[in-house]
Amino acid sequence: MVAEIGFGALIVAFVVSIYGIVAGIYGARRHAEPWLESGRRAMLLTWPLITLAVLCLVALLVGGHYEVQYVYNVTSSFMPLYLKVTALWGGQAGSLVFWSWLMAAFASAVTLRKWDRDREFLPWVIVVTLVTLAFFLGLVIFVENPFVRFWQMPDGRQAVAMFAPRGALPLVPMEGRGLNPLLRHPGMILHPPMLYLGFVSFVIPYAFGIAALVTGRTDDRWIRITRRWTLVAWLFLSLGLILGSRWAYDVLGWGGYWGWDPVEIAAFMPWLSGTAFLHSVMIQEKRGLFKRWNMILIILTYALVIFGTFLTRSGVLSSVHAFAQSAIGPLFFGFIAITFLGSLGLLLYRWNDLRSEGVMTSLLSREALFLLNNLLFMGVLVVCFWGVIYPLISEIITGQKVTVGPSYYERSTGPLFAALLLLMGIAPLSAWGHSTLKTLGRALWKPLVASVVIVVGLWVGGIRAWSALLAFWLVALVSLVTLYEYYRAVVARHRRTGENYLRALWNLAGRNRRRYGGYIIHLGVVLMALGIIGIELFQTETQGTVQPGGSLRLGNYTMLFQRLDVFDTQDGRNVARAVVSVFKGDRYVGELHPRRDFFYDSQQTMTIPGVRSTMEDDFYVLLVDWQSSAQGITFKVYHNPLVNWLWVGGLVFILGTLVAAWPDREAEPTRARATQSLAAQRVRP
Amino acid sequence: MSTESKPTTGSRSLSPVIIVVSFVLLIGFLYLIGQGLRRAYAGPIAIGQKVPAFELTTFEGAVIRTADWQGKVIVVNFWASWCKPCEQEAADLEQAWQRYRPGGEVLFLGVDYVDTEPEARAFIEKFGLTYPNGPDLRTKISQMFRIQGVPETYIIDRGGRLAFVKKGPTTLNEITGVIDQLLAQAP
Numbered sequence: 001m002v003a004e005i006g007f008g009a010l011i012v013a014f015v016v017s018i019y020g021i022v023a024g025i026y027g028a029r030r031h032a033e034p035w036l037e038s039g040r041r042a043m044l045l046t047w048p049l050i051t052l053a054v055l056c057l058v059a060l061l062v063g064g065h066y067e068v069q070y071v072y073n074v075t076s077s078f079m080p081l082y083l084k085v086t087a088l089w090g091g092q093a094g095s096l097v098f099w100s101w102l103m104a105a106f107a108s109a110v111t112l113r114k115w116d117r118d119r120e121f122l123p124w125v126i127v128v129t130l131v132t133l134a135f136f137l138g139l140v141i142f143v144e145n146p147f148v149r150f151w152q153m154p155d156g157r158q159a160v161a162m163f164a165p166r167g168a169l170p171l172v173p174m175e176g177r178g179l180n181p182l183l184r185h186p187g188m189i190l191h192p193p194m195l196y197l198g199f200v201s202f203v204i205p206y207a208f209g210i211a212a213l214v215t216g217r218t219d220d221r222w223i224r225i226t227r228r229w230t231l232v233a234w235l236f237l238s239l240g241l242i243l244g245s246r247w248a249y250d251v252l253g254w255g256g257y258w259g260w261d262p263v264e265i266a267a268f269m270p271w272l273s274g275t276a277f278l279h280s281v282m283i284q285e286k287r288g289l290f291k292r293w294n295m296i297l298i299i300l301t302y303a304l305v306i307f308g309t310f311l312t313r314s315g316v317l318s319s320v321h322a323f324a325q326s327a328i329g330p331l332f333f334g335f336i337a338i339t340f341l342g343s344l345g346l347l348l349y350r351w352n353d354l355r356s357e358g359v360m361t362s363l364l365s366r367e368a369l370f371l372l373n374n375l376l377f378m379g380v381l382v383v384c385f386w387g388v389i390y391p392l393i394s395e396i397i398t399g400q401k402v403t404v405g406p407s408y409y410e411r412s413t414g415p416l417f418a419a420l421l422l423l424m425g426i427a428p429l430s431a432w433g434h435s436t437l438k439t440l441g442r443a444l445w446k447p448l449v450a451s452v453v454i455v456v457g458l459w460v461g462g463i464r465a466w467s468a469l470l471a472f473w474l475v476a477l478v479s480l481v482t483l484y485e486y487y488r489a490v491v492a493r494h495r496r497t498g499e500n501y502l503r504a505l506w507n508l509a510g511r512n513r514r515r516y517g518g519y520i521i522h523l524g525v526v527l528m529a530l531g532i533i534g535i536e537l538f539q540t541e542t543q544g545t546v547q548p549g550g551s552l553r554l555g556n557y558t559m560l561f562q563r564l565d566v567f568d569t570q571d572g573r574n575v576a577r578a579v580v581s582v583f584k585g586d587r588y589v590g591e592l593h594p595r596r597d598f599f600y601d602s603q604q605t606m607t608i609p610g611v612r613s614t615m616e617d618d619f620y621v622l623l624v625d626w627q628s629s630a631q632g633i634t635f636k637v638y639h640n641p642l643v644n645w646l647w648v649g650g651l652v653f654i655l656g657t658l659v660a661a662w663p664d665r666e667a668e669p670t671r672a673r674a675t676q677s678l679a680a681q682r683v684r685p
Numbered sequence: 686m687s688t689e690s691k692p693t694t695g696s697r698s699l700s701p702v703i704i705v706v707s708f709v710l711l712i713g714f715l716y717l718i719g720q721g722l723r724r725a726y727a728g729p730i731a732i733g734q735k736v737p738a739f740e741l742t743t744f745e746g747a748v749i750r751t752a753d754w755q756g757k758v759i760v761v762n763f764w765a766s767w768c769k770p771c772e773q774e775a776a777d778l779e780q781a782w783q784r785y786r787p788g789g790e791v792l793f794l795g796v797d798y799v800d801t802e803p804e805a806r807a808f809i810e811k812f813g814l815t816y817p818n819g820p821d822l823r824t825k826i827s828q829m830f831r832i833q834g835v836p837e838t839y840i841i842d843r844g845g846r847l848a849f850v851k852k853g854p855t856t857l858n859e860i861t862g863v864i865d866q867l868l869a870q871a872p
Contacts, residue, residue: 308719389718
């Protein structure tokens with residue numbers, strides 16, 4: 001019964017979405033307000049309907065209804081309640097429902113805003129979001145239905161169907177297969193929803209962009225409305241990526257955080273174009289430049305979101321992330337073809353309306369440096385894109401699927417990332433409109449000198465690798481510039497208003513959240529860069545087989561293997577847990593428990609490292625092999641300097657995004673714009 | 686859409702070349718992923734189809750080339766040490782191998798799919814497997830057969846065509862039935 005209700009709710013939501021699309025288009029063409037209003041209400045109705053379907057599915061998961069195929073595939077009675085709930089996105093069908101649910105939530109939220117000033121956008125925003133939603137609902141209903149059940153046919157065969165075939169009896173397995181143990185990690189439980197949230201919220205700015213193209217209202221209004229949406233989308237996408245890295249570091253057991261896997265890149269690509277978009281919209285807002293470019297970027301971001309989802313779910317590329325192959329590939333392909341071609345057609349149709357209102361006057365101006373930033377992000381994107389589709393190209397040309405490895409990505413993106421860091425140091429100091437070498441130099445020289453002093457200090461301290469020195473110099477420069485900017489602004493505000501420094505800092509960030517939030521984000525990036533430099537350039541590792549009482553050395557560290565415990569747990573695991581003592585120099589610093597869990601229900605093993613983590617470094621021990629215990633136990637040991645700065649930086653980064661996205665009073669931006677255009681008029685002859 | 690006012694001043698019109706090029710690029714990209722998708726969905730080699738020649742490097746380091754076994758029957762079994770159903774069928778496979786080994790007309794190949802070597806060797810030892818077993822390096826063989834999981838068993842006839850596919854564990858009776866039938870056929 002619950003399955004029928006859930007499935008019914010999905011069908012109704014699908015029909016309502018189709019109706020909303022039709023009503024939106026008809027209302028827009030006929031300027032028929034009642035139809036528009038009706039379409040808007042249809043959009044609002046989708047969320048409660050899909051919520052009902054989600055609740056039904058969760059009820060089935062929690063209730064252990066193994067007659068439902070999806071429940072059978074992703075849960076087992078051993079699993080705790082929270083894992084049964086989060087199994088909602090543990091498999092293909094459920095995660096598509098979950099995706100639709102989030103999409104509907106965002107679509108509803110955007111419909112709730114006041115539309116008085118932007119009424120002409122409304123129908124097209126409804127159409128674009130509902131087309132996307134209807135597509136995902138269609139996938140769920142027609143191809144990947146999470147509510148299908150097992151049936152025993154009269155002739156003894158088993159069947160899987162939504163409704164009972166003639167003469168069939170329900171078939172209820174005693175036990176489910178259980179969730180893949182790799183996914184039973186807090187990072188992994190939150191990682192997919194964050195990515196989905198990032199993905200679906202990018203649909204909103206895209207919908208407004210398309211609405212602007214269709215209506216021909218090509219001023220920066222669509223950007224202003226969606227500014228916060230974009231930031232929120234970007235926040236979730238960033239969170240998703242950071243959580244995924246953390247999960248990989250904790251769980252996958254290769255001492256790394258990022259493997260340049262096609263699906264990681266698939267999530268990274270919209271982040272890259274989205275980041276470029278976030279920067280370049282500011283140029284359009286301030287200077288009226290780059291209208292076309294912004295439109296291209298938002299279309300590209302949406303396209304990459306859809307393409308990334310397609311890659312993950314169609315089985316076109318092999319990856320650790322891939323879902324089981326399913327029939328959604330061809331449908332997805334059709335959707336991609338239609339949306340990409342439609343967007344491109346619309347963009348070219350409006351090309352001439354999207355002319356810039358101003359001109360760029362100086363190569364060192366803020367807008368010129370933003371343009372450079374965009375080009376660098378696009379460079380990274382091209383590298384990633386080429387790497388992802390290369391296997392497909394090679395398969396067509398040579399018949400063999402050749403995959404490019406991490407070294408390709410590292411070598412080609414490394415210099416681009418370094419250039420981006422450098423730019424991050426310089427750009428905040430340049431002014432809108434025009435900057436000269438002189439004005440830039442005046443702002444830059446103090447942080448520059450200080451950063452060089454730091455590098456000299458590191459050199460004296462014994463670091464000789466030029467790549468590391470260059471990287472540390474960039475990190476130092478950007479941090480100093482950012483802090484110096486804060487310092488100058490706070491001092492200026494203190495002088496002007498007489499507020500104390502702390503209060504001045506607080507008000508400063510409050511006045512121009514995007515700018516000062518952005519600086520915090522930059523600081524976060526720099527800290528993350530510090531962690532990445534540490535692990536990429538200074539990671540060391542060793543492997544060895546030792547008897548109890550034996551030890552392994554790595555750098556300054558020694559680990560002493562004490563003993564191995566093998567035991568069963570209540571929740572259906574067999575655990576092999578080693579106890580090792582860690583010494584730094586001669587000093588005892590703690591005990592670690594690297595272990596290997598074997599899950600009886602899913603017959604899978606999982607390696608969990610023992611990690612001693614400090615801000616200076618991580619000492620990371622993996623239990624590689626323990627069965628051939630005659631020779632001893634094999635351990636793999638990593639020393640990862642500075643890696644914790646990656647996570648700290650991630651937190652700072654998120655904090656900065658929150659500051660930037662925090663709502664401020666509506667009236668402010670319009671006033672700023674008004675005074676600015678007044679000023680612009682005065683300058684022009 | 687009819688109400689908007691078109692700007693009239695200094696409109697640089699978009700060159701048709703650019704329009705054509707952008708659509709060609711996009712369609713080229715769509716063709717590319719379309720082809721990738723088609724291949725991904727091509728499914729396993731169908732029964733009656735020629736199986737391309739491949740080679741397997743065994744855990745002992747020997748290289749077995751199916752091209753050297755033309756005119757014989759070849760049994761390809763995909764397995765992994767972490768796979769429970771594989772344990773079910775392992776003894777049966779070995780027993781079948783023992784039956785045909787003296788005749789020299791049938792080759793058994795065990796392809797170890799996504800596994801770690803110590804565990805895989807322990808598995809071979811545990812079930813006393815004596816037919817050639819080796820890791821599927823870069824999952825080339827399993828990609829060629831487009832296996833969906835383990836265990837899966839494929840039997841190739843004397844003409845090099847796929848004659849039998851079993852997804853899931855097989856049994857002694859099942860494979861000997863198929864092999865005897867295939868051996869009776871003329872090469």
